[in-house]
Amino acid sequence: MQYKLLDYISKKSILIMKQSTQNLEVSSEQLSEYLIKQEPLLLFDLREKDHFEKSHIKGSVHAVCNAQSKEKIMPKIPKNTKIILISEPEDFAKETAKMMASFGLNAYFLAGGFSSWKGKLSQGQTGKIIAPDELAKKLDSVFLLDVRDSSEFSEYQIPGSKNIPLEDLFDSKTLEKIPKDKEIVTICPHGNRAMVASFALARIGIDSQTLEDGLAGWNQVLKPVTVVKDPTKIIQIQKVGKGCLSHIVESKGKAIVIDPLYPFEKYIDIAKEQGFEITRVFDTHQHADHVSAARDLAQATGAKLHLSKYEGYAFDADFVGDSDEFSFGQSNLRVIHTPGHTPGSLSYVVDEKYVFTGDILFVESIGRPDLRDQAEEFTEELYNSLHNKLLVLPHHTMVFPTHHGENVEASQEAFVSTIQQSKKLPWLDISKQDFIQKIVAITLPRPMNYRKIITVNKGELKLVHSEIPDLEIGPNRCAVDVS
Ligand SMILES: [Fe+2]
The missing domain is CATH 3.40.250.10 (Rhodanese-like domain)
Structure with missing residues (x-):
């Protein structure tokens, strides 16, 4: 050998x-x-x-x-x-x-x-690895040692991780920064540099584990959190490495999935475990920060695929628009056209109690309108969608967004708000003119690889599934920073 x-x-x-x-x-x-x-x-x-x-x-x-x-x-x-x-x-x-x-x-x-x-x-073995799913369970108790270069680290990192580039790891002064009383996990893009780092640490008697498949693997972890239980069940599926959120809504054994993420097999596993059938799959809009799993999930489950009729797709689906209604189990879903983040963005109201707002309204902020280089045109639409279509819903309506920001704390593990809480967000209490001025004035970095991701989501470019983790590396960057 x-x-x-x-x-x-x-x-x-x-x-x-x-x-x-x-x-x-x-x-x-x-x-x-x-x-x-x-x-x-x-x-x-x-x-x-x-x-x-x-x-x-x-x-x-x-x-x-x-x-x-x-x-x-x-x-x-x-x-x-x-x-x-x-x-x-x-x-x-x-x-x-x-x-x-x-x-x-x-x-x-x-x-x-x-x-x-x-x-x-x-005696014994060295070179331990930790699966991304395992790391997600104990994130708060481990020391995350990111060994990429500082320029790579500043672009994107797992919150709470510390950066010591691989080449600096051989400096004894640097090693003093590594705690002796915590489990250490080494991190890099795909696990290779981190494996060498773990080797380097082992040489001086520091035990560590390498994050399997690195940040690419981390970005594929999906964590389910049940938010509402009865009679309709709502499970929030969180892509912990990116801050993407998707939702399963189940009623009497029939379920819909809104904004499914890769790996889509997770939704099928949950449906099997909990004994329900996925009958409809919806996307709120054409995503720019992650690859939509809607088409694959619909195909794999035989569910109907519903996409915005206001956006262009290169494949067939059931295209839906404002005021359309759908039933599943004993529940009802109503479509609202809420342009502003993208021209075709939709929000979905379920049983007049829950609203799935895509990237228009988040727990901590509002959506950014400038992903398609038409900020001014979109900003007025964003204002109108927020004030005339979403904030007019009953106060108690629960708000389920499709993303959360990097520093937003979950409440009981979920990222959920209400219309009442949303009304208190910064920039939602100012005039339309001031709102437009503020939004147009800000420039934000776009999600990494966003052009390619949009092309894939439109159906104009086919991807091998193994390419998705690399394409999705990086934060979502969907919200406006109103802090
Ligand atoms: Fe988006």
């Missing part, structure tokens, strides 16, 4: 392998000295996993050297980081060190192989 490595070694590196390897050798004594001095290095054990778990050099981590690690991990290791490879016999480590050196890495191998080591040994 180890010799598979040779499959991908380039002709160039084979040539380099013919050169002397004497300067890549590290003796057992030298390695022992490095470890005692806590020199910044990565100690990778390339032996079979069961051999590693039985016995390995303290501070080393098991590493699989294959095409994937060559492509995804090696380029992320800082060039100045000393890497020492161990195998038994030494040949595989020697060849790998030569190959890594040919890529500019500071790589060495333990001369004489594992059996030449005279120092301390450990």
Whole structure:
């Protein structure tokens, strides 16, 4: 298995392998000295996993050297980081060190192989991972260590995480910032850099776990929260990494889903668990921050797909508009056209008690009208939709938006408001003229990849499902900051 490595070694590196390897050798004594001095290095054990778990050099981590690690991990290791490879016999480590050196890495191998080591040994495994779903359950109790570059971190991060770029993780002063009394989870875009970071931490005796599939995996976590139970049930499905919200509304065994998210299989699992049938799927508008799962969910469940007739789609659906009504179980859904965020935005009123407002009205704010570069035109529509169509609903009507902002606290785990509470939001008590002036004056960064996401949601571009996590990386940026 180890010799598979040779499959991908380039002709160039084979040539380099013919050169002397004497300067890549590290003796057992030298390695022992490095470890005692806590020199910044990565100690990778390339032996079979069961051999590693039985016995390995303290501070080393098991590493699989294959095409994937060559492509995804090696380029992320800082060039100045000393890497020492161990195998038994030494040949595989020697060849790998030569190959890594040919890529500019500071790589060495333990001369004489594992059996030449005279120092301390450990047992067991290293390189633990934590699934995004698991992390979501204990987010408040762990230390989130984001090892991306600071520019990447400032663009988007998991709230509460701390940034120490991978290359800085080898500085002992930086390590003082890592708490000793908390579970540590290392984070990067896809889990590769974070895995190297966990390796680096293990070397100095700090235990950590790597977030599986990184931020891309984190952005696909869906958390269900039941908000209303009887007689109609409302389950809010939260995409915790992005602040996207969608809703299942169930009545007498028949359910509708509003603004479903990927992975859409979650809705099918919930329906199966709770014994109801999804009969209708609605989107409030053409989303710009995430890929809509409405079409896939409708297809997978045989449910009817309802989309705004005021927006253009390149595929067929049941296109709905103002005043249309639909029934499910013993409940009723009424459509209101509420343009302003997009020209075709719809809100859905269920049983005259609940309103699903899409990106027009949030718990903490109001929707941004400028996603399609027509801010001025949309702003008056936004004002009219808010004041003449939504805020005129009965005070007790519960408001279910499609997003929440990054710093908004959930109330009993859900992001829900009422029309009465909404009326107190900033900018909803000012004149239309002042409102338009304020809204038009603000410029906000747009959601990452928004142009491509809109094209996908229109049905003009097909995506492989595995591309969705990367496309959705980043915050939703749907609300106006009224703070
Ligand atoms: Fe939106």
